[in-house]
Amino acid sequence: MVKIERYRKNIGTLTKEENEKLSSFRICVVGCGGLGGYIIEMLARLGIGHITAVDSDVFEESNLNRQLLSNTETLGKHKALIAKDRIRLVNNQVELTPVVERISDSNAESILKGHDVIIDAVDSIDARFVLQNVASKLDIPFVHGAIAGWYGQISTILPGDNTLAKIYPDRCKEGLEKEIGNPSFTPAMVASVQIAEVIKILFKKGGLLRNKLLYVDLLEHDYITVDLH
């Protein structure tokens, strides 16, 4: 039974029927760091019924500047397990399954199957290609997001699309973030756009960033939608 008062402010943006339906969806969030922390928080507050949170890492001091699930008491603890603790506090109607594993070709299919949408919150280009390939094989929409410094990008990849090949050609082995780091504000923004994409996929409404990349530059305020057809 969905508690109506908790979700009163969802209504209007979502219909009552859509809001009721949120609890039936299963979303897989791969990565529980900068993007993942905000993504998991927003999914739980919205009222998504089941979240799978995947991350093999533990929190380190250098995560504290941006990763919502990190604090001085969670240092050294597994990010995915802390996600479960956090969501119990935020919304105990949401079921969160932590998976303390690094996504790879060998485990991706078993972790990702059975979800309605897969969300990219990983920090490696190689891992993103694993997610795109397996999501396509499993016929599951995949919402890409990435951050570096003042910059971020988002794209929605539906089964059969090979959007990542256009975003990360072979000549690019790693991103700008290795040089310019990640501050607190960029992941929050990119995560928000990813969640909006997820909701639109789930309810088949609005315009998706399919075959498009939203490129965000918070330094110069360039918000450009690149056509990747």
Add this chain to the structure above:
Amino acid sequence: MSIEVRLFATLREGRDKKIYVDYEEGLNGNAIVEKLNIPKDEVAIFLVNGRDLALDKELKENDVISIFPPVGGG
């Protein structure tokens, strides 16, 4: 005649946001990137007139190029 090159994010550091390169026959994306001294692994998305194009394809007069570096953090 020239080709307009629009640079994004960190590619603007030490360069202008918008650069004009003189057109010459046979000019392609690889040559543009070399002229601007941009390492190849910093060229993630290369658009010509708003569409994705391989670096070895020949360019035309008055083409407008946009170059975005790779963003990969999470």
